[in-house]
Amino acid sequence: MHYDQSWMGYGIVGGWEAGALSALAGLLLFGLFHWVGRRSGWSYGPQIGWSFLLAMLLTVSGDLWDLFYFNYARLQSLQLLKAKLAQVHDPDGIGTRVLCELLGVTAGIYVGWLLCRRRHGDRRPD
Template identity: 40%
Template sequence: MNLTLHTGLLGALEAGLIAFAIGVLVYALWAWVCRRAGLTVAHAIGWGAAIAVAVAAGLDSWNLFYLGIARLESPLYARLALAGIHDPDFLGTRVLLQIIGALAGTVLGWWLFSHGLAGHHRGDDGDRIGKTDTSAD
């Protein structure tokens, strides 16, 4: 996928919004998987957040990490390392906003898809997605 993002702060905000959408979609998928498997909401939130951050900020995080450990003694190596990075001036800001966006998207997905379930009660078996409390009060 070859998205043309702006540079600077606007590009970092765009990347954060894309990460936000990825967080919502990944949580929706994990909520569905956990509902079918009978797992808890914590599994959906944890795996959804981890995968959303890895997908949304993975490449930029790797580039940021690589620039920190690469040996950039010569201008040639520095130029080669920076050539493959879209907007290296705002790389750290973009990574930060992507991580925040992915986590915020996961939280919004949790709010949208888990709180709206009918009969979602905490019972003896923990906080299960979609479980109903059938005991008479």
């Protein structure tokens, strides 16, 4: 799903911005699933898994699909390629943006996990 990326920069700057947005989404979703999971008796595994999956669907899926599409789709004409590229924000930096989004989701969930473990006093080694 694409979200409005018109405000983002280009290249590595746009990648950092997309990664920060993905990290925030991962952190908030982990907080939500941690809240639900503590009341339902879930361990950290389902909390991390569901928050990772949903954060990926919300923030990374559009750019990841574009990256896949431009590498493997059979674009029959130059006009079709131009039309598809015109719909993508910063097609030159799409790989950087996808990488930063993936790392951002992972970092956001990790920070949320650390905060929740510290808050609830769960200090046992896993």
